[in-house]
Amino acid sequence: MDFEVASDIGMAECMYKRANSKIIVSSYVNGGKPSNERLVNLIACMQSTGADVIKLVIDVDYITDLAPVFQMLAHCQVPFIAIAVGSTGLISQLLGPKFGGFLVYGSLEGKSVPGLPTLVSLKHVYKLEYLNT
Template identity: 30%
Template sequence: MPLPFAPERSPAVLVPVLAAQPADVLTQAASLAALGAGERPDVVEWRADHLATLDAHHAAETARAVSGVLSPVPLLATLRSADEGGAAGVRNADSMQILTALASTAGVAAVDVEFAYGGAFVEEIRACARENGTAVVVSAHDFAHTPPVHAMVDHLLAMQATGAEVVKLAVTPGSPRDSAALLEATAEFTAHHHTPVMTMSMGAIGMVTRLTGHLFGSAGTFASAGRSSAPGQPGLAQLHAALRAIRAAG
């Protein structure tokens, strides 16, 4: 299933924007929006956790400005915690305020909410997002290892049970078999469920999942346009070229 907040393309290409100052965030976003058709990303993910001044007010202001610069490219707003690879060391109460502000900001197509915050936290963000027509991506990131296939499928099912519009799972492979296991879990989940999913193995060993994950059911893949947000993200131009080659071969 395609991402509900992106062009109906398999896979949707997402590019993160990471900067400490709003002016730099806007500059990066504008450069991505200015790329030609077929070269720009389908979605831009703005990582609010990298803001030097991080609170609900500054996050909402920056998101509003970024969405205006990007239009019509959709904006996914993310506040990644330090526990899951982000720069934000904020309290849960602060995270709630920031994510609620982002979910209610005009122009934000979707917000990312970490599953680890718990069901009540996720539901509160979802309620706010529903009122504002904003999609919710419920995510989980494992920077230590790759769980067994059945455990990854169960994790995706648990995230789906929150009512999220999209579920996302990123894991860390220790071998090529781990990357294959992630792809198997993706295929198993998407064979029986219609919630759009984004999955990836991180690092060099996991690169194959970023390039071919859509063949197994993953609806989106991430590329970098300068600074990457996770290990193993290919460059945007490289990813577009690889996807074109795969489509041509098919």
């Protein structure tokens, strides 16, 4: 299982030209539950790009496979967004802030994205602002 992170030249150019914007480096991990070593290496690689925020999207079969990802949230040196896709996607969105995740995002009403909760449901149904962190 190899992974690729933005090239040094490409990132240097983005960092130079970004003015007042923030850079998010994102990686999608699929193909089963990654090892802790692979996750640590991937996150270190993503942090080394100098990005302001890193985002990890992971394709797992079971919600318990997210435990190592949530453990990484506490050790990350930059804001970290970690979510799962598929049937575990919603619960990873809802639990992310409890484990130190940077943010939760949703879709607008009428523009639903499969597996992504709407902003209205995040606020009124799941009441994330009351999540005990």
